[in-house]
Amino acid sequence: MVVFLYHNVSGEKIVHTVENIHFTELFFLVPLILLNTMLNAWKWSTLLGAMGINIKYSSLLSTQMIGAFLSIFMPSNIGGDAYRAYAVGQQSGDTAHSLASVVADRIAGLLTLAFCGFLSAVIGFELHEGLHLVLPPMIVFAVVLAGVILLMQKTLLLKILVSAGLSRFRKLHSFVEKLMSAFQIYSEKPLLLVKVLLISI
Numbered sequence: 001m002v003v004f005l006y007h008n009v010s011g012e013k014i015v016h017t018v019e020n021i022h023f024t025e026l027f028f029l030v031p032l033i034l035l036n037t038m039l040n041a042w043k044w045s046t047l048l049g050a051m052g053i054n055i056k057y058s059s060l061l062s063t064q065m066i067g068a069f070l071s072i073f074m075p076s077n078i079g080g081d082a083y084r085a086y087a088v089g090q091q092s093g094d095t096a097h098s099l100a101s102v103v104a105d106r107i108a109g110l111l112t113l114a115f116c117g118f119l120s121a122v123i124g125f126e127l128h129e130g131l132h133l134v135l136p137p138m139i140v141f142a143v144v145l146a147g148v149i150l151l152m153q154k155t156l157l158l159k160i161l162v163s164a165g166l167s168r169f170r171k172l173h174s175f176v177e178k179l180m181s182a183f184q185i186y187s188e189k190p191l192l193l194v195k196v197l198l199i200s201i
Contacts, residue, residue: 040064043108043199044084047101050192051185053092063087081106096175100182104196107148112200114141152187154180 041061048055063084071080085102089095117137124134150157157180166173186193 037061037064037068039199040105043196044101044105046192046196046199047104047186048088048092048098050189051094051097051101051182053088053094053097053101055088055091059091060088096178097182100179103179104183104186107144107151108193108196108200111141111144111148112197114144116201117141151180151183154184 038061041057041064044064045055045057045060048060066087067080067084069080070083071077074080081102085095085099088101089098092098114137118134118141121134121137158177161176162173166176
């Protein structure tokens with residue numbers, strides 16, 4: 001994969017880039033990356049535990065690291081997330097809830113990022129008095145929040161999907177129903193959601 005991504009980059013540019021790396025900064029950066037990975041594994045463990053899936057933290061941390069590696073060296077983050085859902089699904093025997101935990105993990109990060117963007121825009125508005133700075137982050141935050149609320153409305157969402165013809169595919173319908181049940185569990189535990197969002201910050 002690395003060869004495929006960099007086959008058009010000359011060897012001289014690669015050598016020049018490596019020579020200009022500030023290894024002192026990397027010395028401080030690596031522990032921060034490790035800490036971030038450990039916090040993400042803790043957040044993921046919290047989401048899984050809410051659904052009765054109890055897996056050793058060390059195993060989740062290892063899976064998190066492998067997923068992060070795949071996300072870096074593959075064209076998108078989907079590969080790493082797919083691996084995480086698959087690995088935990090194999091250990092727990094519950095693929096739907098494992099996938100739900102990964103999706104919830106991503107949504108929590110997105111919602112936190114959107115909120116921070118909105119908060120920064122509000123501060124910027126106070127400093128520069130520019131509505132154009134506040135409006136885009138506000139819209140993004142509102143859309144993400146609306147999506148999260150919709151995911152937690154199991155009955156409504158299933159009705160929409162059934163009306164779209166999901167019921168014709170029994171296995172898929174059963175899988176989606178289990179997925180929605182997981183989000184319903186999260187919606188019934190507000191303290192869990194607060195904890196996950198705080199870890200995401």
